[in-house]
Structure formats: C-alpha cells, structure tokens
Amino acid sequence: MISISYQTYLNKVHGGWIGKCIGGTIGALMENNKELMDFTLDNVFPEEIPPNDDLDLQLLWLQVLEKKGSRITSKDLAEAWMRYCWYPFNEYGYFVKNYRLGILPPLSGTFNNHFFKNSMGCPIRSEIWGFICPATPELASEYAYKDGALDHDLLSIYAEQFLAVIESQAFILGDMEQLIEFGLKQIPKDNELYRCIQFVIQEFQEGLGWKKTRRRMLNHFSSPDASYSVQNIGLTVLALLYGKGDFTETMLIAVNSGYDTDCTAATAGAILGQLLGADRIPAIWLDKMGTEYVIGIDVTRRSLLIEDLAIDTCAAGLSLMRDGLLNIEITEIPDHVKASLPEPEAISPYEIEIKYEGLPSIGYAENTLVTVSLHNRTKQEQSGILQVQSAKHLKASLTKVEIIVPANSSIHFPISFEISKDATFIPQKNMIDLYWMTQGGEEVVAETCFGLTGASRVKVIGPFWDTFDTHEHSDNPYLNRMPEGRYHFNNFINVDKAYMDETFHSWESEEGIHVNFHEDKLPLNELFGHQGQSCVYLFHNLLVPTEREASLLIGNNDAFKCWLNGELVCEAKEHTMWMPYNHRTSVKLRAGTNLLILKIIRTDSQFEFSYGFQGDSAGYQGSFSHFQETTKNHWFVDLASLV
Numbered sequence: 001m002i003s004i005s006y007q008t009y010l011n012k013v014h015g016g017w018i019g020k021c022i023g024g025t026i027g028a029l030m031e032n033n034k035e036l037m038d039f040t041l042d043n044v045f046p047e048e049i050p051p052n053d054d055l056d057l058q059l060l061w062l063q064v065l066e067k068k069g070s071r072i073t074s075k076d077l078a079e080a081w082m083r084y085c086w087y088p089f090n091e092y093g094y095f096v097k098n099y100r101l102g103i104l105p106p107l108s109g110t111f112n113n114h115f116f117k118n119s120m121g122c123p124i125r126s127e128i129w130g131f132i133c134p135a136t137p138e139l140a141s142e143y144a145y146k147d148g149a150l151d152h153d154l155l156s157i158y159a160e161q162f163l164a165v166i167e168s169q170a171f172i173l174g175d176m177e178q179l180i181e182f183g184l185k186q187i188p189k190d191n192e193l194y195r196c197i198q199f200v201i202q203e204f205q206e207g208l209g210w211k212k213t214r215r216r217m218l219n220h221f222s223s224p225d226a227s228y229s230v231q232n233i234g235l236t237v238l239a240l241l242y243g244k245g246d247f248t249e250t251m252l253i254a255v256n257s258g259y260d261t262d263c264t265a266a267t268a269g270a271i272l273g274q275l276l277g278a279d280r281i282p283a284i285w286l287d288k289m290g291t292e293y294v295i296g297i298d299v300t301r302r303s304l305l306i307e308d309l310a311i312d313t314c315a316a317g318l319s320l321m322r323d324g325l326l327n328i329e330i331t332e333i334p335d336h337v338k339a340s341l342p343e344p345e346a347i348s349p350y351e352i353e354i355k356y357e358g359l360p361s362i363g364y365a366e367n368t369l370v371t372v373s374l375h376n377r378t379k380q381e382q383s384g385i386l387q388v389q390s391a392k393h394l395k396a397s398l399t400k401v402e403i404i405v406p407a408n409s410s411i412h413f414p415i416s417f418e419i420s421k422d423a424t425f426i427p428q429k430n431m432i433d434l435y436w437m438t439q440g441g442e443e444v445v446a447e448t449c450f451g452l453t454g455a456s457r458v459k460v461i462g463p464f465w466d467t468f469d470t471h472e473h474s475d476n477p478y479l480n481r482m483p484e485g486r487y488h489f490n491n492f493i494n495v496d497k498a499y500m501d502e503t504f505h506s507w508e509s510e511e512g513i514h515v516n517f518h519e520d521k522l523p524l525n526e527l528f529g530h531q532g533q534s535c536v537y538l539f540h541n542l543l544v545p546t547e548r549e550a551s552l553l554i555g556n557n558d559a560f561k562c563w564l565n566g567e568l569v570c571e572a573k574e575h576t577m578w579m580p581y582n583h584r585t586s587v588k589l590r591a592g593t594n595l596l597i598l599k600i601i602r603t604d605s606q607f608e609f610s611y612g613f614q615g616d617s618a619g620y621q622g623s624f625s626h627f628q629e630t631t632k633n634h635w636f637v638d639l640a641s642l643v
Contacts, residue, residue, distance in 0.1 A: 002135060003329040004171060006337065009317065011277040012171055013131045014310035018281055019273020020127055021306055022289050023251060023265035024052035030261050032226035036211065037256040041248055044255055045288045051296025053087060054124040054266045059299045059309075060084055061128050061147065065316050070323050071344035074105035074146045081150065084298040086620045088633040090227065091116035095151035096618050097635040102431050102451015103360045106149035111360055112519040113151070114610075115555075115579050119227040120263045122148035123159035127270050130167020132317040135328035139320070140168035141186060156229045158187045162197075163233075163267060170274050172328070176240055177201070179271075196221040196234040200241065210242035214257050224577060232260045239268040247272055247282050278310075298622040315340035350382065350446040351375040352434050357414070362394070363455035363516025364419050364426060364643050373412045374436060374446075376405040384445065385437045388415060391430040393423045394452065403436070417452060425543050425640040426454035455516035457641040461507065462536035463528050464499035466492040493533035495559035495573060495601045500537060504563070504597060507539055520580065521555065524600065524607035531605065538598040541642035547591045548615060550636070555580035555610035559601040562611075565594055578608035589613070593642065613639065 026044045030037060064072055064080045078099055088096065094113040103111055110117050125147055133140035144164040148157035166183040173179055180201065187194040199220060203213040217238065222231045235257045243250025250272050254265035273281055292304040302308060318333065319341035320326050357369040376382045382405045390396045397416040405411050419426055429451060436446040468476045468483075469492045478487060500510060515527065524536060554562065554570060557578040561571040562585075570585040600609050618634040 001327070001329050002172060003331050004134065005332040006314070006330050006334065007332065008277075009134060009171065009330050010310060010314050011279060012274045013313050013317075014278035014307055015276050015281055016127060016131060016167065016270045016274035017293075017306050017310050017313070018278055018286070018289065019247075019269030019271070019276075020055060020266050021049075021269075021293050022273070022281075022285055023254065023267065023269030024054045024262050025049050025289065026251060027255055027261035027263070027265035028052060030255065030258070031263075032260060033258045034226060035258050036214070037258060039252060039255050041252070041284065044252065049290070049292075049294050051294045052262055052266070053089075053092075053121075053296070054263060055293060056295060056297045056299070057081070057085065057125050058128040059295060059301065060297060061125065062309075062312065062316060063299055065132070065319075065341055066312075067342075069342045069344045070320050070325060071347070072143075072146070074149055077147060078105060078108070078150055082618070084622065086297065086618075086622060086624050086631045088614070088618070088631070088635075091119050091121045091151045093614075093634060097637060098360075098453075099150075100618060100637045101360075101429050101453045102449060103453065104354070104450060105146075107356065107360050109149050109152045112521075113153075114519070114521050115225065116227070117153035118155040118229050119152070119225065120156070120159075120229050120232050120260050121227075122150070122152045122156050123163055123229055123233060124263045124267065126160045126163035126267070127167055128313070129164040130170070131274075131313050132320055133164075133168045134171040134317060134326065134330070135168065136320075136326045137165040137168040137182075137186075139325055140164040155191070155193055158191060158193055159229045159233050161186045162193070163271075166271060167274060170271065174275060176245065176272075176275070179275075180237055180240065192221065193230050193233060196230050197237050200234050200237045204238075204241040210238060210253055210257075213238060213242070225579070226259045227263075232264050235259060236264045236267045239264065240271060243268070243272065245272070245275075247276065247285060251285075278307075296624070298624070311337075312340065347377065348446065349376070349378045350436060351377075352436055352446050352448040354434075354448065354450045359518050360450075360452060361455050361518040362417055362419060362426075362430065362452040363518065364423075364457050364514075366455075366516060367416045367418050368452055369414055369416050370450075371412055371414055372434065373410050374403060374405050375410045376407060379407050381405065381407050382445070383439050385439065385441055387435040387437060387441075389433040389435070390417065391427070391432065393420055393425075393427060393454075394418070394430055394432070395420050396432070402439075419454075419643075423643060425642050426457055427640040428454050428637050430454055453518075454641065455518045456540055457643055458515050458517055459507070459512045459539040460515050460524075460527060460536055461500060461510050461512035461539070463530060463534040464493075465530075465533050465535065466494065466497070468492060470494045470497050491533040493535055493601055493603055495535070495561060495571075495599065499535050502599075504539075504566075507537075507597075512537075512539075519610075520612045521578075521610040522607070524602075524609065532602075533604075534602040534607070536600050536607075538596075538600065540596045540598075542589070542594045542596055543640040543642055544589045544591060544594055545638055548589050550587050550589050550613045550615040551633070552585045552587045553581055553610075553612050553614060554583040554585070555608070556582050556600075557606065557608035558603050560609065561599040563595075563597040565590065575603060578610070580610050580612070587613075 129143040239254035319339035
C-alpha cells in the first residue's frame with residue numbers, strides 16, 4: 001500500500017483550502033461577468049472577504065461527517081441542509097422545494113429543475129470529498145454522487161466527480177495534465193462535459209494562447225447561463241493548464257476568463273494550492289487572504305482559521321483510514337492527532353425503498369404508480385405487515401398488506417395512488433408514510449415517508465391565431481382573394497388582441513380543456529398538434545391558506561399577459577430565451593381562492609413558459625433570519641389548486 005506522511009497530507013489539504021478561499025474571494029465580485037477582463041494582482045482582491053457558497057456547504061458536509069461518521073447518505077446531507085442552510089438560490093431553491101414536498105434524492109435534483117439542473121452548485125462542493133479520500137478516487141466519486149444528486153442532474157454530478165477524483169489523486173500524482181486526464185476517465189465519452197474538457201486539453205497541447213482557446217471553447221460549449229457547468233469546468237481546466245503551476249497566473253486567468261468566477265477561481269485555486277502545498281503558495285497571496293475564512297450559513301467551527309479547517313479535514317480523512325476505506329496509509333501521525341468521526345453507523349437490517357414509476361406528482365383523475373421494495377439483510381425470514389398511511393386527499397391501492405421477506409433478500413410490489421373523488425382541491429404537498437411492522441403490529445422494524453406533489457389543475461382556452469397581421473390591418477386584406485408573400489406560409493399573432501372577452505366574466509362557460517400541469521414549466525406544445533403562431537389563455541384557481549406578500553416568477557420566451565384576481569400585474573412583449581426568472585413581480589395573495597389568468601403567445605414554433613410563487617422562509621429560523629429579502633425567497637409549498 002502506498003503511503004504519505006501526515007505532515008504532507010496536512011500541508012496539501014491546507015494548501016487546497018487556502019487556494020479555495022483565495023479563489024472564491026477574488027472571484028466573488030465579478031461573478032457571472034461573461035466578458036474577458038483584465039484584473040491584475042494589484043486590484044483583484046476585494047476590500048472585504050465575503051462568505052461564499054463554494055465553501056459554506058462543504059463546512060456543513062464536514063459537520064455532517066463529524067456527527068454521522070463515514071457512512072453518510074444523501075438523506076443525511078439533505079436533512080442538514082434543511083436545518084442549517086438558508087439558500088433559496090437557483091438549483092438550491094428547487095432542491096429545497098422538492099425536499100419539502102417529500103421528493104428525495106436523486107429526483108430532488110431533477111424534478112421541476114429544468115434550467116439549473118446542470119449548473120455549478122455541486123461541482124463547487126468537490127474538495128471535501130477529495131481531501132478526506134486521499135488516493136481513493138472511487139470513494140471520493142461515490143461521496144460526490146451522494147452530494148450532487150441533491151440538487152443536480154448527471155452532467156453537473158459528473159463535473160463534481162471529475163473534480164473530486166482529481167483532488168483525491170493529487171495527493172500522489174503531481175503532474176497537472178496527468179491529473180486532468182485521470183479525472184476525465186470519470187466522465188462518459190459521449191458527454192458534452194467530456195468533449196469540452198478534451199477540447200481545452202487539445203488546444204493547450206497544440207500551443208494556442210489561452211485567450212484564443214477560451215474563445216474557441218465558448219464558441220462550441222457555452223450557454224447564456226453564467227452558471228452552466230460545462231463552460232465553467234472548461235474555464236477551470238483552461239486556467240489550470242495555461243497557468244502552468246504558477247499560482248498568480250492561474251488565479252488571474254481564472255478570474256479574467258469570466259462567467260462563474262467565484263467557482264472557477266476557487267476550484268482552480270484549490271487544486272493548484274493542493275499540489276503546491278500551503279508552504280509553496282506565494283506569500284503575497286497569503287498576506288492578502290489572511291488566515292481566516294468567513295461563514296455564511298449556520299455552521300460553527302472551533303475557529304475560523306483555515307489551518308484549523310485543514311486539521312479537522314485531515315482528522316476526518318484519518319477516520320476513513322481507521323474505517324478501512326482508504327487505499328493509502330497515512331504515516332508519522334503525531335500523538336495528539338486523532339480520528340474525529342464516530343464509528344460508522346451499522347447498516348440497517350431492514351429498509352423500505354421507494355421508486356417513482358414516472359414523475360413524483362399526481363393530478364386529478366390520474367393514477368401515480370410507485371414501486372415499494374422491502375430489503376431484509378438478516379439471515380432469517382421476516383414476516384410482518386406493511387402499512388400505508390396517505391394524505392387525506394389521496395387514495396392508495398392498498399393500506400395494509402401481510403408480507404414475507406426471505407433472508408438476505410428483497411421483495412417488490414406496486415402501489416398506485418389517485419386523488420380522492422370527493423376532493424375539491426389538490427394540495428401541492430401530499431405525504432405518504434410507510435411502516436414495516438412485525439406480524440402482530442407491535443414493533444416497527446423500518447419506516448419511510450415520501451411525497452407526491454399535486455399537479456396544478458388549469459383550464460386552457462384556445463389555441464387562437466390570425467391569418468393576417470392584426471398589427472397592420474383591422475380587417476383581412478385578402479378576404480375572398482389570393483394572399484401575397486409570406487401570408488401563404490405564416491400565421492400571425494398579437495398579444496394586444498383580445499381573442500376572448502378579457503373581462504373574463506364568462507370564462508368558466510367558455511369551451512376549453514382541463515389540464516394537470518405537474519411542473520412549473522408548462523408542456524403547452526404537447527396539448528395541440530397545430531404548428532406556428534398561437535395564443536392560449538390559462539385559468540388557475542389557487543387556494544392559499546393565509547394572506548401573504550409574494551413574488552410571482554414568470555419564465556417566458558415570448559409575449560404574455562398575467563392577471564391576478566382581476567388586475568393586470570405583469571406583461572411582456574419580447575422574444576427571448578426562457579429561464580424561470582425572466583420576470584419577478586410583487587403581488588398579494590389573499591386567503592382563500594385566487595384566480596390567476598395567463599395569456600401566452602407563441603410567435604414561432606415553441607411555447608416555453610413557467611410560473612411559480614416565492615416568498616417563503618422554508619421554515620428557516622437560524623442566525624441569518626434577519627436577511628429576509630433573501631431568506632424569504634423560497635418557493636411556497638402550501639398552495640393548492642381547486643378541482
């Protein structure tokens with residue numbers, strides 16, 4: 001077995017955390033700037049060190065390890081997040097919403113998270129896994145998956161695994177190009193992330209300058225979303241290669257390349273800082289950074305010294321060595337240095353596992369199927385009862401069933417759910433509890449709970465379109481004769497034209513269809529087979545338990561109008577790229593029924609539209625509660641749709 005001394009281990013971890021802090025600090029102020037910049041060592045450091053999510057959540061993961069031991073699960077990480085982290089931003093906010101609705105990892109990272117599922121929120125959390133798993137990349141990758149699955153899809157998870165594997169292997173491999181090639185093996189070759197990294201490597205090996213490589217890489221792999229993981233991992237690799245081991249050059253390339261700069265610079269700084277070790281990071285950077293970091297969530301460490309964080313991280317790594325999980329021996333450990341994690345928790349002999357056979361949601365007059373697996377890890381057959389307790393609006397295909405699970409085996413069976421026929425509304429949140437009990441019901445041997453989020457029940461009226469341009473003509477200029485030009489091949493649409501009575505007094509009697517929308521982004525293109533320009537009206541009766549101030553967030557790619565309780569609250573006349581925050585409008589939701597009406601336009605071939613309401617604290621009552629303008633920007637989960 002290979003070995004490194006404890007002092008070498010600590011020096012590299014310390015250097016990695018210093019580099020992480022430096023990069024996050026210098027990249028924070030120009031985060032999401034997409035331009036090529038020209039910062040120098042003289043002006044790149046801010047006057048004040050800010051907190052950074054790149055580090056905050058890794059401090060939380062270390063805390064989870066210190067409480068739970070090395071055998072942590074995605075659920076352990078999720079529960080800690082819900083208790084200690086207030087972040088409502090982007091993919092973080094969608095994870096929190098999903099988890100509050102009972103949607104567990106990995107679906108918590110993908111369901112309803114169309115835009116941010118492949119962003120940088122999890123690749124920036126890789127260091128803790130690499131640092132506690134020296135020379136054990138397969139374990140670092142396993143931890144990274146458990147982490148990334150909370151709030152991301154596979155592309156970003158691959159990015160986190162790529163970085164975690166590099167940071168694990170960097171304890172025994174000192175060549176940057178070889179490390180990147182090693183990490184690249186973690187990513188499937190048919191993947192956009194793989195192709196982007198390989199492109200940067202080839203450009204570097206062919207001798208192109210870093211600015212030209214940056215431009216060419218962005219030509220092939222960039223997104224308007226500044227947080228998109230592919231371009232940002234590409235920029236990180238670019239900085240690491242073209243920096244050629246020079247800390248200053250690497251940091252400045254990372255920052256000046258733009259986009260998600262606190263992420264790219266922090267990751268590049270961590271990897272190079274780890275390779276160099278704390279004792280080889282240039283003194284000018286150490287002087288500017290200082291010796292402490294800043295925390296922005298409810299995590300308490302024994303000190304804010306970066307060196308103490310490194311010592312604590314190494315103590316976690318020593319715990320994994322104690323547990324027999326590492327491929328390396330750490331030697332020459334001082335007598336006062338001890339493993340810090342508790343012994344791993346025993347694997348439960350009995351477990352209930354849930355698999356959604358489709359989306360984790362349910363709509364009116366629909367069935368949702370779930371496969372339940374019961375695992376018996378003992379050497380004896382286990383007989384008993386499975387009891388299903390559903391939310392009152394749900395009806396399950398079974399509520400109690402006798403079971404026999406053979407020794408060291410599992411059984412699987414389906415349970416279907418439907419909305420009760422007498423339900424007058426469908427809540428967003430519908431929880432189901434499962435209990436595996438002994439035959440007499442006197443003991444619960446395993447239990448779990450999960451959720452089915454209620455689909456929005458919406459009436460759709462339309463589609464409507466024009467055969468002539470109503471912006472220019474009040475009457476059809478080609479009535480009873482052959483049209484001219486593009487009139488042969490195009491229809492027309494006008495957001496300012498009323499295609500139905502826009503007092504909406506009689507909308508309930510108008511012809512339309514009732515649709516269950518399972519996610520915020522509406523699959524309107526699937527409702528109608530017609531092509532081209534179009535207008536639809538949506539009517540959504542929302543039931544709100546208490547009066548509240550809220551933010552209505554609308555994502556659109558085209559023109560729209562929005563009315564709430566009879567008032568026009570938001571409109572746009574534009575053709576743009578869809579993202580869920582294109583428009584944010586402050587509204588007041590009244591207790592009881594609220595009627596939301598949307599007029600949505602399609603001027604080409606695709607509807608892309610979403611809406612949702614924010615303004616919740618997600619139950620957060622921690623030390624950052626006074627920042628209500630940010631902590632109360634979570635998605636509501638207590639709304640309902642009238643049937």
